[in-house]
Every structure is written in C-alpha cells, then in structure tokens.
Amino acid sequence: MKAFTLLIFLFPLSQYSLAQEKDSTESNKPSFIQGSVGLRSFWMSTSYWEDFKDDYALGQSAFIQLRTKDYKGFSLMGRYTVFGNLISSELTERDPVTGNFNRYEVGLFDVNDPKDKFFGKLEELQLRYTSKKFSAIAGRMVINTPFVNPQDGRLSPTFVEGLSLNFKPDSKNQFSGDFIGKISPRSTSGWYAVGESIGVYPEGQSVLGKPSGYTGNTSSDFVTILDWKHKVTKDMLIQINHTYVDNISSTLLSQANNDWDLEGTPNKLVTGLQFILQHGLGEGGNPDPLKQYKDPDDLNFVFSGRIGLKNPKMIWWANYTRIDGQGRFLSPREWGRDPFFTFIPRERNEGYNQVDALTTYYQRNFPKSGFQVYGYAGLHFLPEPSRVEFNKYGFPSYAQLNFGGKYIPSQWGKGLDFHMILMSKINLLSGELKPQWIYNKVNMVHVNFIVNYTIQWK
Template sequence: MKKNFLLFSIVAATSLCAGSDLSSAFQEGKTSGQIRYFYMDEDNKGNLKDYYGSAVGGYLKYETGSWEGFKAGAALYAATYLNDNISSTNTEPTAGNKGSRYVAGLMDTVDLNKNSLMNLGEAYISYQKSKTKATVGRMKLNTPFINTEDGRMIPTLEQGVWITSNDVHDYELQTGYINAFWNRSTSDWKSVQDSFGYGYQQGKAPTNVNSNYGNGNTNTNGIYIASVTYKGISDTKLEAWDYYIQNVFNVGYLEGNYNKQFGDFRVLAGAQYIGEQEVGNGGNDDRTKAYMDHGEKSNTYGAKAGIGYTDSLLTFAATTTTNKGRFLFPREWGKEPLFTFQKRERSDGSGGSNAWLITLDQDFKAIGLNGLTSKIGYGRYYKQDAKNAVLNKYGLPSYAQTSVDVFYNFKGPLKGLALEYLFTRKSAIANTYETPASSAYVFGKNDITLQNIILNYSF
C-alpha cells in the first residue's frame, strides 16, 4: 500500500500537467528549498566517549501553480558528513558498547558507517476548493504528535492522505491517514508498522526484558487522525486531536491556550491532557514484541502560565503523568507537545513522573539588534527509579536540564539566512547506579553537554 500511494501521486501529478493547455501551471510554479549546515558536539561525562560531527545538506522543492484547484509538488532531500567521528566501532564499552545518541542522528542511525544520504521526501498532488484542501502522497505534516521534529539534517516526513478545512466559521478541521514514514535520522521510507523502533532505541518492556517491537514485529495497517480547533473565543484557542494506531494504541489530546495583550504587557495560560490506551494486542500477542503493554493506559496533565513585558516573556510550565502507566509515543514520528518539552530530551516512556520548566524568551530589537532572539530554559524532570522498567522504559534517571537557544535572522542582502546556537546541559539528580564497569544509566542520558551550531539558508 505504501508504494501504491506514491505511484498514485506520481501518475496523478503527471496527468495533471500532461496537456499543453496546462502550461500556465508550470509557468506559475515555484521552486523553493533550504541549504543547511549543522555542527554538533556531544560531550559525555569524564572519560566516556565523546562525539562530534558537521554536515551539510538540505532540500530542493518544486510545486506547480494551480490548475482547476489542483497542484503537484516534489522535493528531494540530501545530507552528507563533512567531518565526524561516528562509526559502528567507536562505542563505549561500559555502556554495553553503545555509540553516539545525538551526533549519529545527523545522518543514519541504522548504518553508522554511512556518510551521506538522499531520498525523495515529498511527492504529492493536492486539490483545494474554497478553504478545504486535500493532499495525497509524500508530504510534510505538523501536528502535535506527528511532526517534522526538525532538529537534525533531514526532518520526519509522512505518506498518506491529509485533509484540512476552514470552511466552517471559527473552526479548523483536519483528518488523515498515514501508511508510511521517512523517520528522521534514517535513509529509507518504511511502512507504519516497520517504522516502529527503526533507527531508535526500544528500551525495556514492563517485564524488564529488552523490547523488540521493532524489526517488523508490530502489526498495524496505519494511523488514522482527526482534529478540531476552535478559535471563536477572543484570544483563546481550543483543540482536540485523536490518533488511532490500528491494533496498537489510541491517543486522545486536548489543549487550550489563552494569550492576551494589555498594552506593553502580555498574559498567557494553557492546559493540556493526554489519554492513552492499548488497542487490539498493542501490536503483538507477545508482550516483549508489543509496543504498548497489554491493557496499559496512561494519563498525562500539563499546565503553563506566563507574563510578558515589551520584548520579554517569562513562562512556568508543569507536567505530570500518573503511575497508571507510561506516557508513550514513538520518537520515530515526531517530538511531543508537552509544555515542559526542551530540545534534546523526551518524556516518552515515563510513568509516575513529574516535571517543571521555567523559560525566558527575549527579543533584542528594542536595543537595535533586529533579528536576534533567545530562549533560556531550566527544568527538573522527576522519573521513577532507572531500574523500574514498568514506569521507566528507557532507564533514564531523574535529571535537571539547562538550555540556551539563540537565533539570528539576517537582513538585507543576506535575507533568508538564519543562525542558531543551542547549548544543552543535563545533570543527574537521582541514582545512576554508576560503577567503574558500568555507565548504562549515564552515557548519552545524564551528565552530558551538547552544543549545536545550525546555519540555514531558505529560498
């Protein structure tokens, strides 16, 4: 079915643009793209292995103009290492011979010896009538759970059908079906069931043995998604999402946000709820091969409040997942929407957990530095004991995280060029069970410093 969707998109796009009377669709077409440079440094604790890598790549996209409401588009994505120390043999013996967790993601975590990759990331046909648009083929989606998670060289991309409508006043309706992914940090498209665990660690099953839901062991025919967003209340946005992963699990997501400007002051508040439950057999009758344990459920709650003055915004957020079960969502498909999310770590896999985060957003235009902004965050993330596989899938000890994210968007003749510097420091605040012979709960998880320099030129 994955190949059928792509074939349909290509045939439909070819048919759309086949006639000479459609030449205007080509003439009005647009070429766009991005050139990206990425440097990452992964500094693990003490004498544990460190990693670095620099890469260049990007994408080139062409989309036709509209013809009777139809458009067709395609985009080629590519990346290559310039310099790195990533390989299948450069591993840490005290951590079970694991290698880089972060830098390896710049290219292909499935084949650490691969130095470049290229693939067709987008190939679609769309049809728009009034304020309703339908797209079929390979595309780039941005939803709370399934999104680009664009923090490496190439983002996560999806294949399927997607419909968005704003024809109902004050409402945005979205629905779709996904049957394949190009997981970030991999080089191949995979069906939904084969994308589970592809390129990412699978952690522990609640039975305290290594999970094995990857390698095609998860059985599903795809993902069905529906959402409704309501904007009819002044300064307020309410949204509800449902993700049904056939035979595996269901995710219900509610979020509400209030954002109001009072002269130079700004006030915001938000709340969110995530409810999950196993569907079918969680992906497999064998509990060690099931993505979600048989009968497992989880509830996650979040809240945030913030106050801003002129170009500054201070925000406090908190998240809690009850001990009823683990909060789960495949890292292969996107970053999570939790208010306490910080770049370079996830809450996926945690139950009976609590977190809080304070952030300061600053725009420096008032002092004449137009285009310069920053975000500074400090959070504490309290997990169950690292050896408690029932509520701590990845054996991640509680930690504190500090992040400094600085952005500069160039102006004038360099318009389109953007620079980002991201600094992240994670420090353990719970038992890591570290011994001279073992760093399994530290290496790549805690007492680690990450530095990133990203340069993007978009056109």
C-alpha cells in the same frame, strides 16, 4: 567528496543567478514552476564530565523543492534532499565503558546505516487541492500534529505518506483528518510501513526487564488523526485531537490556551491547560509480551499546565506536567516530539509513568538587529531507572538547561539564518549510578550550531 560538497554549495548560487537574470528580462508574471533550494549545515558535539566516549559531527544537507502553479485549485509538489557526513568522530564505535552506541550525532545521518557518508531521499511527492474553505494533500508530505510532527530538528524533518484533509467552514473552526500508511522518520534514508517504523530508534527495555523485541515485530497498518480547533475569542483557542494507531493505541488530547490582556501594560497573561488520555488497543503490536510495543491493558493520563507573560519583545512562561495511570505512556519517538508544555528540545518524557516535570522558558527579541536569545530550565523527576515497568529507557531524574540564540540578517545575507543551542543535562538521582544510566543521558554538555540558506523563486 570535495566535488560533491562544492556542488551542493554552488548549485543554489547558480539558481539564484539564473533567477535574477530571468527577473531582469521577463515580466513579473509567476512561472508555471515555482520552487526553492536550500542548504543546512549542522555542527553537533557531545562531551561528558566522566570517562565516556565524546563525539562530534558536521552534517550537510541540500534540497530542491518544486511546485506547479495552481490549475483550478490543483497543483503538484516534490522535494528531494541529499545528505553528507563532512566530518565526524567514529560514530560506529561503541563507548568502551557501556558498550552502547552514540545517540545524538548519529542522528544527523542514517541511524540504520551510519557508515553511509552520502545518501538522498525523495521526501515529498504530492497532489494538492486548495479552495476557499477546503484543502487536501495526497502523497508524501510533512504534517504537524501533537504526536506526529517534524520533530525538533536535525538535517531533515519527519515525513509521512497518506492523505491529509483540512476544512475551515468559518473564522472560528478548523477541522482536519489525516490517514498515514508510511512514515520516513528524521535521521533515516528510507520509507517504512507504520509497524516497521516503530523501533527504528533504540527500543529501551520491556516491562519484563529484558531488551524490548518489537523492532521488526510490530503489526500496525495505519494511523488516523482527527483534529478540531475552535477559536472561542481572539485570544482563546480550544483543540481536541484523537490519534489512533492501528493495533497499538488510542490517544485523546484536549487543550485550551488563552491570552489575557493586562490593563495598563503591554503585557498579556499566557495560560494553558492540557489533558491527554491514552489506552492500549488490540495486541499492542504483537501478542507476544517480549515483542509487544504497548500493553493493551495500559490506561495512561497526562496533565500539563502553563502560565506566563508575553509582549512584542519577550516571552516567559512556567510549565508543569504529570504523567500517571497504569503502564507506560508511549508515543513512537520516530514519529515526533511530545506535545507537553514542559517539552525542552533534545529530550523527551515519553516511555515513562509517575513523572513530575517543571520547566520555565524565557525569550527576548531584538527585531531591529534580527537577534533572538532564549533559555530553558527544567527539573524532571522520573521513576527509579531500575523500575523498568515505569522507566523504559533507564533514565535517571535530571535537570536540563538550554541556552540558544538565533540571528536572521536584515541588511545582508538574504535567505540566511543562524541558530546555536547549548544544552546540559545533570543527574538528580542520589547514590551510585550505573554507567548505562549516564551515557547518552546525563552529566553532559551538548552543542549545536546550525546555518540555513534558502532561495525561492516564483
């Protein structure tokens, strides 16, 4: 273990030394192989106000990414990452009160095999083509769409395998299409077929009030994503996105964002509107209701809005989201975070109906020193946890507070950046709570401290 840890710290430094030596003896002509090496150290801890199991973990990852120089628009790229559990509490032990497993710290490693202290994963392997107006990627890659995206961070993001096409005919329009056949969710060491990937994370309860049984029983062969972005003016952007999950669901998102100049001030008024419509398809993953991921008769809608101010030194906005319709709004947590304006890192409002969420965000930048501080505050009013048809995860209404800071050194430590997140979730439901409605959910303090170190060479 000590040798492995030393290796992942020394390897990037050795590459940096070689790159520096090479630069001093050769011309500045780009080499055929370009790449980067990176380290991520991630400390996470969770403690509760009541007598539940507290946990902590220090995870380490190291990646190497290589890319060939373009040849007539074509290139190859690959990325391999290794992961290590340097120190942690007993993440495989159940909480003695609820009998449930840890939710947060285990996500730094492989949630399917938390006993595995070290593992590796081939995250990217792709053939790329790029021209002035068109680009294509085939293979393993990262994509960033409203419902399939890298998520909000652990040791490594979510990757997909398939085909991604992008076409930008002019300065105002951009079209993209994605076909996904396999997914490697963050916090896992493997690659899964689309149906197999649903249920890698905890399932929650079925609409029948029993534990969901869709893990390993979901039939879905592919995901397609179509996206159009249209720049109406320099400050107004419209987006239309359709995410189709074979045999499960169809989700249509429309969104408009506009920044308005406030005459006589450096500020801009920030506004945004979002509407999402989702309905079930086929068998919902399985004809057996006990093994079904989504009810094919579901018809859900989400409205989300934003208003705020921004200037070069600060951002502030206030947001509102309403989830309604028939059945639960569902988007596999294994595939990415939700796109609602009210999203706050370390929690989501997916798997529910009859939801009202209000959040605010403030960010202050200090460009000269490399510091950024920010804060989130939110109120999330959910259905009663006992109403399983509307509340998949048995989550009480809650308030969430996040305080964060980022630091990128400008005078020293090139390639380094630091990020700290302090988070607390507080129960808003009156009356006595079941322990299962508290553990992993509310009345907690959660701490993240992240250090990234990246070196690139050309």
